[in-house]
Amino acid sequence: MTQPVSRTRLAVACALLLATTGALAQVPAQRPAPPPVSTGDTARPMPPAQLADFGAYVERARKTFDVPGIAVAIVKDGRVVMEQGFGLRELGKSDKVDAHTLFAIASNTKAFTAAALQQLAEQGKLDMDDRVIEHLPWFRMSDPYVTHEMRIRDLLAHRSGLSLGAGDLLYWPPTTYTTREVVERLAKVPIRNSFRAGYAYDNILFAVATLVIEQASGQSYADYVREHIFEPVGMDESLIDKTYLKPGMDVATGHAKADFKDLKPVPPMAWLNDPGAGGIYASVHDLAKWMNVQLAGGVLPGTGADGKPRRLFSEKSQHEMWSMLTPITINKPPVPELAPLTPNFFGYGESWFLSDYRGRKLVWHTGGWPGMVSRVTLVPELRLGVVVLTNAESGAAFNAITYRVLDAYLNPEHKTDWVAAYDKAVKKAEAKADDSFARHEAARDKGSKPSLPLAGYAGTYRDPWYGDVVVSQEHGKLRLRFSRTPQLVGTMQPWQHDTFTVRWDDRTLNADAFISFALDEDGHVREALMQPISPLTDFSFDFQDLRLAPVKQDEKGRSTR
Secondary structure, eight states: OOOOOOOOOSGGGGOOOOOOOOOOOOOOOOOOOOOOOOOSSSSOOOOOGGGTTHHHHHHHHHHHTTOSEEEEEEEETTEEEEEEEEEBSSTTSOOBOOTTOBEEOGGGGHHHHHHHHHHHHHTTSOOTTSBGGGTOTTOOOSSHHHHHHOBTGGGGTTOSSBOTTTTGGGTSSOOSOOHHHHHHHGGGSOBOSOTTSSOOOOSTHHHHHHHHHHHHHSSOHHHHHIIIIIHHHTOTTOBSSGGGOOTTSSBOOEEEEETTTEEEEEOOOOOTTSHHHHOOEEOHHHHHHHHHHHHTTTEEEEEOTTSSEEESSOHHHHHHHTSOSEEOOOOOOSSGGGGGGOOSOEEEOSSOEEEEETTEEEEEEEEEETTEEEEEEEEGGGTEEEEEEESSSOHHHHHHHHHHHHHHHHOTTOOOOHHHHHHHHHHHHHHHHHHHHHHHHHHOOTTOOOSSOGGGTOEEEEETTTEEEEEEEETTEEEEEETTOTTOEEEEEEEETTEEEEEESOTTSOOOEEEEEEEOTTSOEEEEEEEESSTTSOTTOOGGGOOBEEOEEOTTSOEEO
C-alpha cells in the first residue's frame, strides 16, 4: 500500500539540518532605527529576473505535489514585491485563491505568542526568565524539578524534556478539554528526556504560554493578539480561530489524502484549547505586513504622537526571539539533490527556527494541520521575506517555492529545480513507508487468533494523562472511541494474537494504529498499548505515550481503579 508524505506540522519535518551550542548572546549596541515600513501596494519593486517564470513554477509545484491552492507573498526592504494566489480554494469549486484568502497558519502562530510574551515583559508584567509557577501557581509537570525550574522562555524553546509531540492528543484532533484542563493534564504526561538537554518539538507548552499571557494581560489570548498585534500591524483580515469564519468569506478549504491516496476536502478546525500553538487564520496580504515589521526590528508603519517610530516590540526583544536557545542536530539529506540546503548551524529560538542558507541567516517557521501547511521565511540581512500558504499537506510544495524565491536573491546566477529535487525526496519517503508496512506483514502470524472472545477486550480503559478510551462490541465487531476526541472513532480488526488494528472512520486522518492487549495471569486484560502503523503518520498522534489500564466497576457500576 502506497503512503505518500504526511502533513508537516513540525517545522523541521522537511528541512535538513544541524546542531550547535546556542547560549543567548549579549544584546548588541543599539542600531539606528530602520526607515518606516511600507505595507501598501503602491510602487512595488520589480522582482528579480529569475522570478520571471515564477507563476509557471508555482503551477508546476501545485500539480507535482497535488495542491489545489497556494498563496505567496514576497517582501523586500519594507515593500511588497508580490502577493498572489494560485489555484483553487477548494477542489470542485470555482473560487480562486488570491492574496486575501485566509489559510490556517497553524504553528506559524507560535511567533505571535512569543511576541505577545515579549511585549508583556517590556510592560513589566512578567520577565521571560520568571518561573512559570510564579504566574500559574497550580502548574505542574510530571517531574517536580522541571515544574520548579520551568521558565517562561522555556515554554517557547522545545527543550522541556517532553518527547516529540507529547500530549498533543489532549487538544488535537479537537477535544472537549478546555485550555486549563489541557495544562492540568500535563502533570501526568511522561518526561522522556533531560530538562534543557536537547530538542524535541512540542505544542502543549504553548497552551501554558497561552494561559501566562491571559494571566499577565487580563485578556483572553484572542483579544490580546487582536488588540496588541493584529491592530498595530494592520492585519485586519486575520482571525484567531475558525469560530470567526463565516459563509462567503475568502477562506481556503484544507485537503488531505484519504488513506494516503485520494485528495479530499477536510472541515476547518480550531485549536480553541491551545490557540497559542496554532490558532491563527491569515492571508499572505496580512503576513506580508507581519514580515515587514519583523524585518524592521519591530518598527511599525508611521510614527507616534511624539514623531518617533512606533514599535510592536523592542530591538532587545527581537534579539532574544532570534537568538538560539536549543541546538538541533543536522540530518543527512534524504536525496543528494537537497544537499545544498544543509546549513552550517541550526537551532530554535523563541518560536523561530534559526539556520543559514548561502551564507545568510534564516529566521523561519512552518505550520501544518489537517489539510493545510505553510512556511514563513525571513532573511534579516537582506530585509527579505517570503510566505507560502497551501491548502494541502505538502511540505515539499512550500519548500520548493520558498527556495526558488531565496535563490532569486541569494544565488541569481543559478536556477535549481527544487520541485524535481523535493519530488524525488517524496517518492523515496513513500517507498520507505511501503517497506515499513511490508515488514509488519512479514512478521505477522496470520494463523494466530485472539486469546479472548471479543467481549473480553471490551470495556473502558484509562490513561493517566489523556483520560478514557472505550472499546465496545457492536454488530460482531470491536469499536474504539477516544472519549474526549470526537474524530477518533474506529473499527478494530484482529491482526495477530492480542494485537488489533484500529481503522479510523475519518480516513483523512491517516493515523491507523495497532493496539496490543497484555493479559494478566488469570487471562484478563491488564494493559493496552497503541502505536501508529505508518511512519508517515503525523507525530501529534502520540498513541505510543498512552498506557491504557482497564477501569473496573464497583458494585454500583461506578468506575474505579
